[in-house]
Amino acid sequence: MTTMRDIARHAGVSVGTVSNFFNSPETVSEKTRKQVSDAIETLDFHPHAAARSLKSNRTRRIGIVPVISVESNRSLHAEDSAFLEFLSGINTALAEEGFDLLLSAATSKVKETEIYQRLIGEHQVDAMILLGMQKHDKRVKLLDSLNFPFVTFGQCGNDEKYSSVDIDGSSGIIEAMDHLVALGHQRIAFIHPPKTYSMTEQRLNGFWEAAKQHGLNPEPGYVMEGAFSIESGQAITEKLLALPNPPTAILTPNDISAFGALNAIKMKKLNPGKDISVIGFDNIPSSAFWQPSLTTISQPLREIGNECGILAVEKAKGKNNLKSIVFSTHLVIRDSTGRLDP
Amino acid sequence: MTTMRDIARHAGVSVGTVSNFFNSPETVSEKTRKQVSDAIETLDFHPHAAARSLKSNRTRRIGIVPVISVESNRSLHAEDSAFLEFLSGINTALAEEGFDLLLSAATSKVKETEIYQRLIGEHQVDAMILLGMQKHDKRVKLLDSLNFPFVTFGQCGNDEKYSSVDIDGSSGIIEAMDHLVALGHQRIAFIHPPKTYSMTEQRLNGFWEAAKQHGLNPEPGYVMEGAFSIESGQAITEKLLALPNPPTAILTPNDISAFGALNAIKMKKLNPGKDISVIGFDNIPSSAFWQPSLTTISQPLREIGNECGILAVEKAKGKNNLKSIVFSTHLVIRDSTGRLDP
């Protein structure tokens, strides 16, 4: 294999200079720089990652530990194409900086916490990206106690000691409610994500604020907790439709569960978008193609991922700045919402 | 940080012994083993990955370079939940062995080939998993020329110098055709994946073999090349339905494009599953929930991923055995196929 020694010899300089070429090129004279880069070119040299890492204590890797549940398809964080969009955004940011993504998911045999501890203990990554934030997130506690840098997609309740990227879920919901009210809806149900998720509080706030603004008085059964799965959306919508005074519009936790809601409506021989309106969350690609096409609160998943990647790399490089980036959502109006016939 | 030195001191042995504890425990006496493992426990020791890697030339990482297209949503390999299922399978296998997955996707700025070269040159991974195999796959050529171990999901045409996991796509298609013929269909169209993919030949073989067996004589326009996207499925189905003598059943490259086909049929005010039958490929979770639910050729993506992971780890450990594992598909019959009314 080609090493820095070889490059040094070939370029007629010392290994130290070759190292400088990579790590602080500004200290290398232009002439030498050319010689070294020529040698690298002709010998097709790539610095040995482990050797770099050992000496420098930097891996140039960012870790992510999604939850992919194997037993059922009700995975929590990485259940659908939303995750892929997010990943793609991260990847773009990392590629730009020559970083790679280390992905390790929990399994039935290997606990999530163990993975974090191992990855950090073994010095496998320089920073981590967390998603699916919980209100009292044990991962945050763990990483915090280990003093390990991380970035979160979503807040995590307690405080602002860490950097995060998030969306303004509250105004997303408000915009959606405005839209529904403008279409004549008054009986609006809200299926919210599980209470343990930090995003849930935001969204509930948005719901109640909009309800107040529009003078709505949601019936008790209208606000229900749901999961992110299609089955959950379907089951809860069935319950909503069985209410003595069923809602005419339903907000769901994500697009996938919205699909379930649409199914439940069709199975009741009702007309989604006409009799009952449905709004999703995420704007995943297939939401445009479902029938009826889904009105949904769009979050810029690629940009969010990208920003997470950028922040993670900054952390990895030792920058200790705190940033909270908030993206706004926008409502994509399609056919699953419609004017309420009187 | 805790190092082997510390463990050695704490356990009253030499560092060599601690190393042996990890790498060839059978050479360490039971008594010593206990002492060392106690020390590891109390000091919460994790071996430094880079140091291990530097000396041993093993990273305990497997690389994967999916194609996630950013510009449009027409990504090639990792477009949908099928990829996540596959990933989940890989992850299970790797977790079992203490390996991690290094994921790096091409972007508009960073070419695929560069990534492979860098990952290998930098010694970032011990083996790679390839997917979306092409008939003449440049990645295979590259890895082969670098003598770098890899495993493929799908064949790659020329020969059997490498290990692969694949499905029997041919009989999958045949089973689907049998099902359609049994339902009374004679005019069956076949949208196949792009010709560059190695899977395409298999599937075409299956199609023609079944056609022959059943004495069908597909019209020229019935066999068309499609992509894996919903748009493609929709567009091509529109063309098929515009034929002077349109087909009564359509086989598609994957579930996602099958959804497009269903949409096209509905938009023509035809009844999918009644007037026109559609069969997908993959059996991704949402195929059960689409309306009508999708009849599809199921491939065991998690098991396939798992097997890829197992083989990759074997390669990573230096085993040089060639294996070709073929999974069989099975037809999942749902509502998108139905008896043809005369």
Next chain:
DNA sequence: TAATATTATTGAAACGTTTCATTTAAGGCA
């Protein structure tokens, strides 16, 4: 021109493991 300041380069000591030739300890046997 000599002295000084600035800029480039060097070389050797780490970093935390693995590896393997050696040494030490423990049994087995006559």
Next chain:
DNA sequence: TGCCTTAAATGAAACGTTTCAATAATATTA
């Protein structure tokens, strides 16, 4: 008991970088 075999444990030399004090070369100033 002494000799031989086997099993365990040792210690030091790598692995390929980074880092930094020290040196060399060059430029600047009076």
